[in-house]
Amino acid sequence: MKKIFVNGYGTIGSRITSFLKDDPEVTVIGVGKYSPDDKVELANSRGLNVYVPERKLDDFSDYKIAGSVESALDNCDLVIDAAPGGYGYKNKKNLYEPKNIKAIYQGGESTIGSESVSDLLFNSRVNYDKALGKNHVMQGSCNVTGMGRILEPLRNKFGDKLIRFDVTLIRRWADIEQIDEELSDTIEMTEKPHHGDDVKMYFGKDAPLFVRAIKVPTKQMHLHIMDIRFKDLAPKSSEIHEIFTNESGVATLWTAKGTKDVRDYAKNMGFNFTDTNMVHIHANMTTSIGDTVQMMYSDDQTGIVIPENHMLMQAMLFEKSYEDALNHTESIFHMNEKKQKLQERFAKKD
Numbered sequence: 001m002k003k004i005f006v007n008g009y010g011t012i013g014s015r016i017t018s019f020l021k022d023d024p025e026v027t028v029i030g031v032g033k034y035s036p037d038d039k040v041e042l043a044n045s046r047g048l049n050v051y052v053p054e055r056k057l058d059d060f061s062d063y064k065i066a067g068s069v070e071s072a073l074d075n076c077d078l079v080i081d082a083a084p085g086g087y088g089y090k091n092k093k094n095l096y097e098p099k100n101i102k103a104i105y106q107g108g109e110s111t112i113g114s115e116s117v118s119d120l121l122f123n124s125r126v127n128y129d130k131a132l133g134k135n136h137v138m139q140g141s142c143n144v145t146g147m148g149r150i151l152e153p154l155r156n157k158f159g160d161k162l163i164r165f166d167v168t169l170i171r172r173w174a175d176i177e178q179i180d181e182e183l184s185d186t187i188e189m190t191e192k193p194h195h196g197d198d199v200k201m202y203f204g205k206d207a208p209l210f211v212r213a214i215k216v217p218t219k220q221m222h223l224h225i226m227d228i229r230f231k232d233l234a235p236k237s238s239e240i241h242e243i244f245t246n247e248s249g250v251a252t253l254w255t256a257k258g259t260k261d262v263r264d265y266a267k268n269m270g271f272n273f274t275d276t277n278m279v280h281i282h283a284n285m286t287t288s289i290g291d292t293v294q295m296m297y298s299d300d301q302t303g304i305v306i307p308e309n310h311m312l313m314q315a316m317l318f319e320k321s322y323e324d325a326l327n328h329t330e331s332i333f334h335m336n337e338k339k340q341k342l343q344e345r346f347a348k349k350d
């Protein structure tokens with residue numbers, strides 16, 4: 001049985017750990033905690049061993065701790081790093097590389113520049129095979145993952161008939177669990193957002209993709225507004241929706257008034273962490289005008305990257321085929337069932 005360590009037990013780390021515990025092919029040997037707070041007890045109550053950095057052992061004297069992060073890594077096949085952006089690179093240099101351990105990094109890291117964690121930015125729908133057997137790979141961020149789920153099926157279907165993608169990312173301010181985070185009453189503009197460059201890491205550096213981003217005071221998902229220009233007359237909206245009928249992790253909804261409707265439904269249905277783990281095309285907003293299709297889809301910021309981490313782990317550790325990995329991820333995340341439920345709840349009205 002392969003042994004996994006999840007380093008960082010915040011929004012992403014706690015979700016990843018929870019799903020990995022349902023995977024009979026791996027064992028979670030523990031989680032890395034960096035601050036002595038309630039989450040140590042929460043992790044213990046969930047049956048997880050908690051490890052802390054050697055230098056901080058004294059800070060955790062009031063808590064039940066299994067040992068140091070450094071010692072846990074001596075007994076591990078792969079680390080899923082879920083540290084705050086930038087710390088993954090430091091962990092790579094200080095811990096994973098010296099101990100020669102495979103590691104997955106999250107979207108707050110970089111694949112460009114002096115603090116790059118990998119030369120591969122993963123998106124299972126686009127470049128799964130490139131991760132087979134690799135030692136260090138970065139999972140794209142939530143927006144970057146969501147764009148891949150839409151762009152790649154479009155490229156597969158329309159190829160060189162596509163001439164340009166313009167995307168405006170409307171980003172959420174904070175995550176649902178961040179109860180201490182105050183939402184500022186402003187619309188913040190993001191200079192030089194990383195998302196376009198990140199997508200080009202897997203979609204091609206010359207892809208005609210132009211991305212702008214703003215941040216708005218909501219915790220209820222991201223929304224992407226995408227204009228797709230075609231060489232000639234654009235396809236009908238129905239042809240666009242059809243492409244996504246069998247796409248894993250893409251639901252097509254007609255009657256959600258806003259992103260909160262989708263999140264509330266996930267909550268009422270008891271989806272884990274109130275996540276849908278997917279993007280939701282708001283099909284009532286798709287229009288085809290001349291050479292352009294305009295569409296909008298929302299992106300479950302916290303949930304979307306979790307099944308992706310699971311796919312990536314299978315590529316790096318087990319070198320499974322894409323189909324085998326997708327089937328195994330499906331057996332744990334039940335994405336198709338969630339998609340079907342969402343589509344039924346928000347079905348087109350006659």
Ligand code: NAD
Binds near residue numbers: 032035082140141305
């Ligand atoms: P978070 O702040 O909720 O959790 C990070 C955790 O890591 C905290 O518990 C912190 O104490 C711990 N930590 C501190 N120093 C550490 C270190 N050196 N090594 C390991 N852990 C350390 O952050 P998050 O939202 O879970 O984000 C983690 C990563 O996932 C970031 O790269 C982020 O960009 C990415 N990501 C976040 C989201 C999201 O919606 N929150 C979505 C996709 C990707």
